[in-house]
Amino acid sequence: MASIGYGGERDADTPRASGSEDGPLRAHQTEGPLPVLHVSGTVDLNSHKAWGRLLRQATVGDGELHLDLAQLAFIDMRGVSILVNVAGELPSGARIVVHGSPPHMRRMMEVLWPDGVDALTIKGDAQ
Amino acid sequence: MTAAPVPATDDPFYHPALYYAGDQEYLDGTIPFIEEALAVDAPVAVSVPGPNLALLRRALGASAARVQMLDMTEAGANPGRIIPGVLRAFADKHPDRRVHIIGEPIWASRTAAEYPACAQHEALINHAFTGRDVAILCPYDTDGLDPQVIADSLATHPVLIDGSGRRTSDDYDPDRIVAEYNRPLEGRPPSAITREFDRETVDNARWFTTSYGRGAGLAATRLIDLEIAVTELLTNSVCHGGAGGLLSIWTEQDRLVCEVSDAGHITDPLAGRRPVDGDQPYGRGLLLVNQIVDLLRTHTGPRGTTMRFHIGLPAAGAPSQRR
Numbered sequence: 001m002a003s004i005g006y007g008g009e010r011d012a013d014t015p016r017a018s019g020s021e022d023g024p025l026r027a028h029q030t031e032g033p034l035p036v037l038h039v040s041g042t043v044d045l046n047s048h049k050a051w052g053r054l055l056r057q058a059t060v061g062d063g064e065l066h067l068d069l070a071q072l073a074f075i076d077m078r079g080v081s082i083l084v085n086v087a088g089e090l091p092s093g094a095r096i097v098v099h100g101s102p103p104h105m106r107r108m109m110e111v112l113w114p115d116g117v118d119a120l121t122i123k124g125d126a127q
Numbered sequence: 128m129t130a131a132p133v134p135a136t137d138d139p140f141y142h143p144a145l146y147y148a149g150d151q152e153y154l155d156g157t158i159p160f161i162e163e164a165l166a167v168d169a170p171v172a173v174s175v176p177g178p179n180l181a182l183l184r185r186a187l188g189a190s191a192a193r194v195q196m197l198d199m200t201e202a203g204a205n206p207g208r209i210i211p212g213v214l215r216a217f218a219d220k221h222p223d224r225r226v227h228i229i230g231e232p233i234w235a236s237r238t239a240a241e242y243p244a245c246a247q248h249e250a251l252i253n254h255a256f257t258g259r260d261v262a263i264l265c266p267y268d269t270d271g272l273d274p275q276v277i278a279d280s281l282a283t284h285p286v287l288i289d290g291s292g293r294r295t296s297d298d299y300d301p302d303r304i305v306a307e308y309n310r311p312l313e314g315r316p317p318s319a320i321t322r323e324f325d326r327e328t329v330d331n332a333r334w335f336t337t338s339y340g341r342g343a344g345l346a347a348t349r350l351i352d353l354e355i356a357v358t359e360l361l362t363n364s365v366c367h368g369g370a371g372g373l374l375s376i377w378t379e380q381d382r383l384v385c386e387v388s389d390a391g392h393i394t395d396p397l398a399g400r401r402p403v404d405g406d407q408p409y410g411r412g413l414l415l416v417n418q419i420v421d422l423l424r425t426h427t428g429p430r431g432t433t434m435r436f437h438i439g440l441p442a443a444g445a446p447s448q449r450r
Contacts, residue, residue, distance in 0.1 A: 024330075042330055045362050074333065076358050077415050104351045111418045112411070 025050050029058075036099070040071035043079035051079055055086040055096075062094040070100025080108045087120035095119040139225070141262040142252060143293070144284035146277070148270045152290060153179060154186050157229055160264050164227035165193055172217045174199045174209075175231035175266065183229075203232050206244035207417040210255050210400045218261050219402070225260045235271035240437075241422055242276070243308035247396065249283035250301035255401055264288075279304055305396050311426050312435055315386065318377050325371030329361045332374050336385060339376050340438075343383050349438050352419040357385055359412035360434055364389035368432060381440050382421065388433040393425070 025047040027039045037058050043051045059065050069075070087096045098105075101122050109122055145156040157173075161183075164171045172195040173183055180198055184191045195217060203209040209232055218226045230252075233245050252263060267280050281287065281298040315321070320339070324332040336357045340350050357374070364372040368389030375386040399413025417423050420436040427433075 044329060044358065045365055046326065046329070074330075074354070074358070076362060077355070077412055078362070081411065104355050107348075107351050107419070108355060108415060111415060 025054070027054055034066055036066045036068050038068040038071065040073070042073050043075040045076070045078070048078055048082060052082045052086070055083060059086060059090060059094065059096065062091045064094070065096045066099060067096060068099045069102060069105070072100075072102055072105075075102065075105050077108055077112070080105055080112075084113060084117050084120060087117055090119050095121060097121045097123065099123050138258060139260040140253075140256045140258065141286065142256070142284055143264055143286035143288050144280045144296075145264055145266045146269050146287070146289040147266055148268070150182055153182060153266060155290075156288060157183060157264065157266065158186055160227065160229065160262075161187065161194060162190075164225075165190055169225050169227055170217070170221040171195070171227045172197070172213075173229045174202055174213050175229060176200050176234045179231060179266070199231055200234065203230075205417060205420060205422050206232060206241065206248040207400055207413075207423045209248055210252060210397075211402050211414055212418050214252070214261075214263065215255065215402055218256070218259065225262065228261070228263045229266065230263050231266045233267070233272065233276055235268065240424065243310060244422070244424060246276075246279045246283065246308045247305050248400075249280065250304040251397055251400055253283070253285070253301045254397060309426060309428070312386075312424055312433055315375050316377055316379060319375045319384075319386075320377065321373055321375040323371065324361055324364070324374050326365045328371075329358070329365060332361055333358050336374070336376060340383055343378050344441055345383060345438065346441055353383065353385065353438050356416045356420050356436055356438075357387070359416050360385075360387035360436075363387075363412050364391065367391050378440065381442075382437045383440055384435060384437055386433060386435040388431060390431045391427075392429050393427040393432055399423070 025039070025041040025043060027037055029035060029037045037054075039054070041047070055065075058067075083096070083098075090096070096119065098121065106122060109116075147153045147156055161171055161173070171193070173180065174197040175183070177198045177200060180196055183194075184196065187194065197203075197213060199209075199213070202213050209230065214228060214230060217228060232248055233242075237245055249265065256263065265280070265284065267277060269277060281296050282300045282304050285296055285299045287294055287296050322332070322335070333354060337350055337354045340353045345353060361374065364370075364387055368391030372387060372389030375388075377384050395410075398410055399417050401410075401414070403410040403414060413423075416434075416436065421439050422437040424435045425432070
């Protein structure tokens with residue numbers, strides 16, 4: 001998998017395409033001054049557990065988690081809910097910053113969380 | 128069902144129907160309701176069809192600035208959106224005050240496809256607001272509406288108001304209306320494309336649906352709504368409706384129609400019509416669908432559930448297929 005970020009790529013401990021519960025969700029992390037977790041594939045009923053696990057592993061500590069979702073093909077409502085819930089469980093001062101959020105994710109946020117979510121910053125798509 | 132109706136005398140929730148014919152009766156019935164609230168600085172919202180909104184705006188003059196005004200034909204085009212997206216959205220912003228709302232969800236040009244969800248909406252308001260310190264006045268146009276609509280309103284409103292005064296409805300029975308309008312949907316047209324789906328093919332079904340929508344000429348923002356809506360219905364079917372079902376899609380008149388049917392039974396008539404906090408099955412997915420489609424129709428029972436939604440196509444001139 002190509003590194004998109006700041007070098008020092010390593011594979012995150014995340015599931016592979018399997019057609020089973022874990023589904024086609026992939027992630028890798030780029031290290032550097034601003035570590036970024038890049039997620040691609042699909043977050044749906046076949047990958048909710050993997051998505052939740054990925055986010056909880058990545059948000060250990062009280063810093064910022066930068067998520068790049070520009071290559072995410074689709075995320076469903078429960079996938080967005082999981083992200084919102086993980087952000088809600090963060091210790092004070094920690095936050096999740098989403099880069100390259102897909103348009104359908106922003107649409108769901110606008111409808112279901114119109115006042116935004118503390119500890120979660122959603123930035124527009126990179127394209 | 129969240130709760131049985133409680134005796135009106137103990138319940139601060141007030142839900143009268145107002146029968147009017149013509150502008151003067153409309154104003155006579157609505158303006159005092161608004162002014163009474165404004166006099167004690169209570170929050171007031173008006174969500175009615177555009178012409179009546181304009182009528183109220185003119186009559187209220189400067190006071191209109193103190194009233195939240197929405198065109199119900201836009202905010203409430205899909206009846207399933209009105210409770211969460213209009214009524215609760217306003218009432219929940221003022222948890223410590225008595226809230227006054229004028230909501231007119233049924234107008235003369237409501238279609239036969241829309242009406243069952245409208246009647247159920249009026250019935251379900253009673254359950255959605257039981258015990259709440261809220262007053263919702265629902266105007267009914269006796270000149271323009273079908274007699275059956277007026278008859279149904281007697282069952283969905285505990286209190287009735289007309290030129291002769293106010294009385295308790297002897298026919299009040301909202302659950303009867305919820306059940307009566309839970310009707311099988313008319314058959315799919317021959318042009319409909321139907322396919323099976325299950326957990327393994329949800330991704331493919333979503334891709335197929337958006338491809339069809341793109342081919343039918345949906346605008347980019349509506350394609351996103353289509354993709355979200357179909358995914359939530361497919362997901363509900365896999366998770367709660369017997370592991371899969373049938374997906375159908377077609378275009379008719381000025382809209383794309385998408386239908387998902389499965390073997391599940393939705394026993395909570397307020398599913399998708401009330402804001403949710405927890406993880407109720409169906410709840411938040413249907414809530415989302417209700418807010419982004421132009422109409423969501425439902426038929427549900429022990430033998431299965433069919434949900435059908437409409438998304439408007441661009442006006443003539445845009446590319447289309449299978450019309």
